[in-house]
Amino acid sequence: MASRANLSDIAKALGVSVATVSNAMSGKGRVSQELGRAIREKAKELGYVPSLAGRALSTGRSHVLGLVLADIGHPLFPQFAQAIEHAASEAGYGVLIGDSRGDIEAQSRAINRLIERGADGIVVVPRHGTCIGDIGRPVAVIDSPSTPGNTVAADHRSGGLEMGRHLLDLGHRSVAIIGLHSDSNVQNDRIAGIREAFAGKGETRLIWIGEMERSHGSGCPLGLVRLVEEGVTAFAAVSDLHALRAITELQQGGISIPDDVSVTGFDDLIWAGVIAPSLTTMRMDMERIAEIAIADLIFQIDQDGARDASSDLPAPEGQSCIPMQLIIRQSSGPVLGRAALGERAPVQAWPASSTTDQV
Amino acid sequence: MASRANLSDIAKALGVSVATVSNAMSGKGRVSQELGRAIREKAKELGYVPSLAGRALSTGRSHVLGLVLADIGHPLFPQFAQAIEHAASEAGYGVLIGDSRGDIEAQSRAINRLIERGADGIVVVPRHGTCIGDIGRPVAVIDSPSTPGNTVAADHRSGGLEMGRHLLDLGHRSVAIIGLHSDSNVQNDRIAGIREAFAGKGETRLIWIGEMERSHGSGCPLGLVRLVEEGVTAFAAVSDLHALRAITELQQGGISIPDDVSVTGFDDLIWAGVIAPSLTTMRMDMERIAEIAIADLIFQIDQDGARDASSDLPAPEGQSCIPMQLIIRQSSGPVLGRAALGERAPVQAWPASSTTDQV
């Protein structure tokens, strides 16, 4: 097995110069029709695959992008990774992954590692409560429209607004909003949207799971059944993950969804459609977000290269706040026709499990 | 802002040759203590970051690995990606991701794209029902020990066996096993293990979700309540995803878990611990699997380079079948003390939701 053919092999085989071969392959220098064809033919015949290392060295561009997520263990990571990989790949870029395992300073280290590896630019989905400073290289931040320095993101606030209206339309007037971290811009935007919808039309209360778990341990019950007894008819979680937790806690408490209460989530995680009841949720348009992030990044990269030259490319026209899509499934239903909670049998005390959590 | 310093800058600043600087930085050639120290100092002072492209070009090694998953939309992807990224990064390698979106031939294309991008080797988690042929470059396959060509994998069969025994120990004698695709080696291994445990001690039946959905549409009910009426007391899903579906379908059908029936899963997906009841499951040791896969890959890569030289490194000693870990949570409990289903009130017909699935 000969090792991979290179430009020089092709040049030799055809008795031309490597410069000409290079030009023919890239279509840049003007090469005659016939020679060009012959070269490309020979290239194919020899199974020529350009060496990215060689190209990178001479152009100063690796054509590799870095993707840094705060925590690639997060269930949303697959959606991001898939969309970014696709958009990057379409643009001729590879995607290197970096992980900060949710650690706040490992995030910068991850970014640096990718830069050292030669990434031309980085896409960052920052950890809640962190900002991305100047990293000396093009960067696209996907966080929330309310975050300074944000490049592109879903319109979380409008998403919340629409979700709130959906519940309102169903007749709900008392909703409990379930969030995780109060320093997450994304979550706060979603919450603000929901509240805006209910402003003057119903009451909202807010549960931060993070705080509850700090006091009562991770996986602790959220006391949702109690809230139902107090009149809450809908639970709007800012993530499907929390909605799932709510659904199972409520169902285990003998509360039927959506007949007794409605539950909604955010993000349309992969299992959202197959649980029972299937989950009403709000989906980001990852494809568009990824496309825009990548386009922005590549624009920055090209600008960098052309800084001295006066070629000012037009900046990609920039919608940076992408609408979300409401996906109505079974977990949210009308409050109408449902008797006030009082009329219904008292919340059934389902026998609590006595098995405890052990590993 | 000067552009990045390189070896030559350091050499010039110190009046030595780049060869010496290179040797000092890599610690290979013998360089005097003092000169070495001075060079490293100056390097740090100048903020020297080695150019991977330069190194790659001269060594023929990119120090980048490719990670190809059949479908990076899969909820297990985060665990894989995190573990692989970590192991690779420890070994000085970056990780490029490739996606085949579950498509069977896109898988080979994804692999090829990564190779063209210069990956020194590829880690593949193949789609169920596919095999990875020779790709002309080192490859590590993570599938199942029963798969020919498998490099390393969790011991799915023993995992199934242990899960079966767990249910048996709890007193279950009739279990329904829930799988998705009958051409998945991983699933078949898990199923075989569960059945082995029950052989001669209880009865098992098997549900393939994939087949049901082909007839009745995706997200269709699995008819589990009916099975409970027929005497099934435990549902052993080969993935948490299916266990979740089972739990919610059963709970919505008014069946209590684990008081009426037990449900178990596989993989310990991120939400497994926080749903109610929390899910008993079987976890792969991703860290070890990733370490071994990466070690094997790097060994192959080094061998490749040393092929002509007679330096035969010892192959990494190879446990390739990694034990899984049973995680007992609330969703599985004793069948003891539980009245035979007949004694309990007839399965309560929870009012079915009339809302339909709409987007």
Added chain:
DNA sequence: CTGAAAGCGCTTACAG
């Protein structure tokens, strides 16, 4: 339209 040459930043025998 085509080619000779220099250079991207590094490593690696080989001399000294």
Added chain:
DNA sequence: CTGAAAGCGCTTACAG
């Protein structure tokens, strides 16, 4: 212990 030189595979002005 140190350095001059060649080479990895490509691209890019610049000549011809």
